[in-house]
Amino acid sequence: MDREELGGWLRLTLSPGVGNGAARRLLSTFGLPQAIFQQPEATLLQCVTPVQARALLELPPTWSDLLETTWKWLADANPAGPGRTVVTLGDARFPQALLDTEDPPLMLYVMGPTRWLEQQRLFPRERCLAIVGSRNPTAQGAENARLFARALHSAGLTVVSGLALGVDAAAHEGALDAAVPDAPVAATIAVVGTGLDRVYPRKNLDLAHRIVANGLLVSEYPLGTPPLPANFPKRNRIISGLSQGTLVVEAALASGSLITARMAAEQGREVFAIPGSIHAPQSRGCHALIRQGAKLVESAQDVLEELRLPSAPGLTATTAPSDAEDLTTAPDEPDDPLLEALGFDPMSVDALVARTGMDAASLQVALLELELEGRVARLPGGLFQRMGSA
Structure with missing residues (x-):
């Protein structure tokens, strides 16, 4: 995308009162944003309201600065770091999944590995x-x-x-x-x-x-x-x-x-x-x-x-396990009376004292040991919760 085309898309997104729906009608009728801004007001009124048409014919006050900032942001990407790009509604890379939705964005700013x-x-x-x-x-x-x-x-x-x-x-x-x-x-x-x-x-x-x-x-x-x-x-x-x-x-x-x-x-x-x-x-x-x-x-x-997904191309047995883990069931482990009493709901120390018959000091020590082992989590409000494991 050259600077002129980027400027056209930015101007369209900045035009006050021109939402995504009106912008899509304009793009469908006139093509790229540069063509929209070349139309006389009477022609624009085929797609938008008079207020929107007048807004489109005036340069937004922040447009020039945003164009300069965005162009510099794209140009200053570190070759050794993540890439930067802008993907517009007219770009072949624009996600088809979003095109199928009711309100796709006009532009997407994207950062990530250049190869993607x-x-x-x-x-x-x-x-x-x-x-x-x-x-x-x-x-x-x-x-x-x-x-x-x-x-x-x-x-x-x-x-x-x-x-x-x-x-x-x-x-x-x-x-x-x-x-x-x-x-x-x-x-x-x-x-x-x-x-x-x-x-x-x-x-x-x-x-x-x-x-x-x-x-x-x-x-x-x-x-x-x-x-x-x-x-x-x-x-x-x-x-x-x-x-x-x-x-x-x-x-x-x-x-x-x-x-x-x-x-x-x-x-x-x-x-x-x-x-x-x-x-x-x-x-x-x-x-x-x-x-x-x-x-x-x-x-x-x-x-x-x-x-019902097909296998991803390029994945091997080392990256795609044949059977995804059950993530909510704890593995077999020796019975712990305190864990049994705790169950899987958040519980206070007072409730555990009543359920186990342990004194509060001994219970706190036992809970701390389980917390350090990653088998119990301390929650806000003085509650404790048993942790499941993959």
Whole structure:
């Protein structure tokens, strides 16, 4: 893409009051953005309102600076580091999966390994699965997200999520744990709600660097866009739209993850949900989805069987296990009376004292030992939860 064409696309996205729907009508009628801006107002009125037509004929005040910033961002990519590109609605690399949705973005800013940015099929939907969930998951929920993502990428899927704290971050990390050199598919795709020249939340800065080495960072928002609250629910349509299905690990009833799941269903994608404790607020969203028809899954194999995916080209037995792990069942282990008493629901020390008959001091010592062994997690509010294992 040359500078003039990039300028045309940026001007179209910046024109006030001209949304994606109006922009698509204009593109369908006149072709590339440069042709749109060559039309007289009377011709533009065939596609848009008078207010929109007048907006299109005026240069947006921030256009010149954004063009310069974006052109420099593309040109300044370190040859030894991740590549940078802009993929527009008219680009052959634009994901077909998003073209099939109701509201595809006009532009996608993308960072990742150059070998993937140069591929014609940059986002193969049939090999993408979204994993989303609570920003404040239980310890078991975060572990489930990590282990499911690891198993699913090992089986040849790219894990798509939103780089948020909690389940999103755990899913990206799990997929990256399974990444291998020269893999045929990206380990993970992070669809973010800011410009790609900033990372939000900052706590995930190191994770973002890992992602662009083995996956893709994607945004529809221009460089310099701050973390505006309205942008995050909007970007969820891209997370679900890129993917063949969406797996919700944990979600409260008011969670943004349920927005992603609803969008996935509206886009004709599969929706999966992991059940949890009836006492955990983070499980209620998943239980609601299951009641509404989402597929209940207990293992990564459940997801793979439902999707009926062919083997990924280039994967071998060392990278694609023949049988994905059951991630919710603990392995056989010697009975521990305290673990038996704890069960799998979060529980307070007082409740464990009543259930086991142990004194509080001895119980705290035993819980600490189990916590150090990774068999019990300490939760906010003085609660403890038994951990499942892959």
